Amino acid sequence: MSFIASRLIHWHHNHGRHHLPWKRNRDPYAIWLSEIMLQQTQVNTVIPYYTRFMQVFPAIASLAQAPLDDVLALWSGLGYYSRARNLHLAAQKIEQNHHGQFPATRTDIQQLPGIGRSTAAAIAVFAFGQREAILDGNVKRIFARFFGISGYPGEMKIQNHLWEKAEESLPIDHSNDAIETYTQALMDLGATVCTRHTPRCESCPLRSQCVAFQEQLTDQLPTAKPRKALPQKETVFLLLLQQQKLLLQKRATSGIWGALWCPPEIATGVDATDYCQHHLGIQVKQQPIELPALDHQFTHFKLRIHPRLLHVVSDSRITEPESIWINPADALEQGIPAPVRKLLKQNFLSDNQTTRI
Ligand code: SF4
Structure with missing residues (x-):
C-alpha cells in the first residue's frame, strides 16, 4: 500500500470526522446531495440545509417530481444555484433513463448533469465501494504539497499530474472499507489539518x-491562481411597493440567478419611472428613492446593485408574466439569491420580520 494510503487509513480511525449526517449510510442519493452541497460551501453551513432537504425530498423520485421552485426555495441562501438546478435535472434523468436507480459506476455517474469526475468518484467510492480517485480542491492542495508539485492546479498540465498522483496513491486492496476510509481521510485531512492557511503539519x-x-x-504550495482584477459591473433593482407588498419576477433559467425570484432589474442609465410605466404597466407615485448600494462578488466579476424604492399606485396592473406581489417576510421563504435576501432584510424587515418601510 502507498505511504499516503497506509498513513491516512490509520490516522482516520482516531482523527477523522465520524459525526457527519451523510456518513451514516450508503444511500447514493444522500451521498450525492452532500457532495454537491459541500462544493464551495463549509460543512457547518451545509448541515442544516442537508437535513431540511432530506426531510422534504427523501429520495430521488420525490426530488424528480418536485417543482423546480420548491427545490430552489430549499436551496435559497446556499448560493451557486446551478447546483440545485442540475440536481433536479439529474434526478429526472435517473428516473427516466435508469428506472430510478442511481447509476453504480463512476463513468455512468459522471454522465449526469452537474457531476464532475471527482464528485462521481466520491459517490462511487462511498455508495458502491469502488476503487476510484478523488481530486477536489482540498485534495489538490494535499497532493501539491505532499509531492511538491508547483504550478496553478487549474492548469490542465498540473491537473493531469495531480490526477496521476491521486491514482497512484489509492490503496491497492480495497477490502474492509479501505477505499472508503482512505477517501474520507483525504477529505478530512484537507478540511482539518492540511488547511489552506497555516496547515497543522505538527499533527499530520x-x-x-x-x-x-x-x-x-x-x-507557496499549491501555486496561487495568476491574479487578474475582476471587472466591476453595475445594475439597478427596482423595489416596487404596493400595499406593503413587493414585486418579484422569476428570472430566465439561464444566466445569473437562473429561475430565482428577484426585483425587476434595469441598466443604470434607464429611467426607472419610465420603465415601470412602459415595460411593466405600472404607475408610480413619485421619483425613486435611492437606497444604499450593495456589493456582491461572483467568480468572474463584481456586481454593485443600486436599489431604487418606488411606491406604486394601488390600481396598477402588472403586464409581465412570472411576477408576484409578495410580503417581504414571505419572500424570504422563496428561492431568492443571497443579495436579494440581504436587501430585503436591510430595507424592509426588522428582527421580528415586520415590514419597516
Ligand atoms: S499538513 Fe503539512 S505535512 Fe501534512 S500534507 Fe499538508 S503540508 Fe504536508
Missing part, C-alpha cells in the same frame, strides 16, 4: 515524507 500523519513540510514550502 504525512509529515515525514511531505515535500512542502520538509522544504518549508507550505505557504
